Structures are given as C-alpha cells and as structure tokens.
Amino acid sequence: MTKCKLFAAILVAATTVLTGCASRGTVETAPEDAYGAEPGEGGETTGLEAQDQFQLDPLQDPDSPLAKRIIYFDYDSDQVKADSLKTINAHGQYLANNSNHLVRLEGHADERGSREYNLALGERRAQSVRRLLQLQGVLDDQIEIISYGEELPAAPGHEEPSWTLNRRVEIVYGSGYSSSQ
Secondary structure, eight states: HHHHHHHHHHHHHHHHHHHHHHTTTTOOOOOOOTOOOOTGGGGOOHHHHHHHHHOTTTTTOTTGGOOOOOEEETOOOOOGGGHHHHHHHHHHHHHHHOOOOEEEEEEEEEESHHHHHHHHHHHHHHHHHHEEEEEEEGGGGGEEEEEEEEEEEESSSSSHHHHHHHEEEEEESOOOOOOOO
C-alpha cells in the first residue's frame, strides 16, 4: 500500500469514528470565558445564577448614581442646589451602609475674590455637603474636608463657563485620609 492510500484509509477511519459519535445527537460545548475556562468549572455557576452573584461595585459602575461625584454651586454661594440633592443622598446612603469607606470633600471656588475668601468659600461648600451626608447617617470620622479655594481650577479660563465648572465640591473616595493632607 502506498503512503497516499494509507493516509486516505486513516482519514476514512477517523471520519467514520467521528460520524458515529455524532450520530447519537449533537453535543454543544460551552464557550470559554475571557480567562480560558469553561463556565461551570471549579464549582462556578452559570447562566442567571452567575449574573445574580456578580455585582459591580457601585463606586466603579458608570451607570450608578455614585458615578457623579461633583456638586456645583452658584456664584458666591455655599447653598447646595436642589438638582444635587439626589447625588448627595445616594452617596450618603452608600457611606452610611459602608462605614468602612472614607470620603474626602474637596471644596473649590472660581478665581474671583481674594485667595483667603475663596479658601473659606470652598470650606463652607464642603461643610454644606458634609451636613447633608450626615443627615443620611454618615459618621463624622468617615468624612474629611479640605478646601483648595481657587488653586485647582477644573477649567482654565476667565469667563463664566470656566467659573461655573470651578465652583464645586468633589467627592473623593479613598482610605486612610488624615487631616494632614
């Protein structure tokens, strides 16, 4: 028998074996996940059970109300606007339910006014947000306040669109803040 005929015979035999296995019904294999393992390996659950068990941290979820972390203020004001209350309440509830999380409230002002005045205004704005968080049950030791005044503008420029973005309190999550920062 020549090599070509031997190869053809092996190929026919292999095809016959594979066809015979497939004749009992189609067996679908599960697709591999992004890490190369098939779902269900190692005791993992699949389908709806896996979706129920996997939850993205709300602080990392861009669709969560916690994704919004900037509170804007009107000119020369430390009064929280009504449209920011939903955001502050969401952060307050999250922090009250997660007492191990810490937050730093960074107060800012636009460039108008003296340096000292703007530092005080940034502080008052952060204190306004702090009071609302505490009404939600956030503990005082979970909150740190710092005022940057006009020193760290979010938007460069010397006109109202820039000033509007600079009048803010930023909510910054972290751990181990100290009053020396």
